[in-house]
Amino acid sequence: MSDTPLKPKKLSRIQQRNRQLIMDAALDVFSKDGFRGSTLDQIAKACGLSKPNILYYFDGKEDIYITLLNRLIDTWLAPLHELNPQGDPLEEISDYIRRKMEMTRAFPRESRLFANEMIQGAPRMKGHLLSGVKPLFDRKTALLQHWMDEGKIASTDARHLLISIWATTQHYADFETQVTVVMDGADNTLDEATEFLLTMFRKTLRP
Template sequence: MPTTQAKKPSRIQVRNRKRILDAALEVFSRHGYRGATLDQIAEEAGLSKPNILYYFSGKEEIHVTLLNQLMESWLEPLEQLDPEGAPLDEILRYVHRKVEMTRAFPRESRLFANEILQGAPRMAPHLESGLKPLFDEKTALIQSWIDAGRIATIDPRHLIFSIWSTTQHYADFDAQVRVLMPAESGGLDGAEAYLDTLFRKLLTP
């Protein structure tokens, strides 16, 4: 019996899904999951609410779809830590990648932060199955560099937490940063050089 292949979505369907997801990203990053509504997403997308529900079953499916996409891109810089590279260069390259992601994807950073602040109700399985094994792998790699005397003795877990917090701060607390550093376009102009100096001094044996 021949198998039935799923019908490929049309260009209009692909475009509308992208339009909805982009609108939802804006709404969720601004209001959080609890504060966001389908009406707000529909208004942001310039589509009707029934049109939104044609593509997604509801707010939760849209949110989960965004989080799934986010995890793929969010983990990539950490995955790229190369065991064969120079340890200090690899870690500083990771810091620079995180700054660039903050610059390019501030809404995604706030979406992730809002989910975690709510206890990760929709993302917990991904944290366990995706992030935790990668985190353990890369902290073990950093520990091996420490044991070999190639970087200073620090706790690898807190090092990664520090990189996350210092880079993503500029997106998650953008409104505050812009008030305190109004001439710096949100503070990112000097952030990369500052964080490079900070982590270089911390990690140099």
């Protein structure tokens, strides 16, 4: 018998489509009801497939959830990776805020999924936080501190600066219903919010 590991079979186009249907439906369900409040029956109804069909592609609810989270974390960290040490600090931070607001516009369900996981104590993402988020956070706050030490941006707490950017940008996705109500459903809320946040952070950080 050969010791060569078997390669996983490539999914057919229909199988790829069904798997994506399940993932999209699960993202809707999990972002609204969280992991604990969601069921495979809800996901099956949302995607129009039977529960046995779903279990052909995934081992269960947790497998779908973890697959979504693994896909999300790379997307979520990408804008922070782009913070360029060689760039102009104020412009780099401004571009980061713009990218975060674009993610709020494009991926509100993903943002709420991430928020729900954090609220629950990150039971399925703690490893990612330690191995992926924390080292990147440390590198980028060290970069912010370096810019402060060189007088290129105003001196403040680099850690809370980055957390504040996360909080203010992601709020518009995580609390979308509240924002819509208090802003009377204005269509240009995210555009106005982006300009407001850019002005606020640039005034705070201008040396």
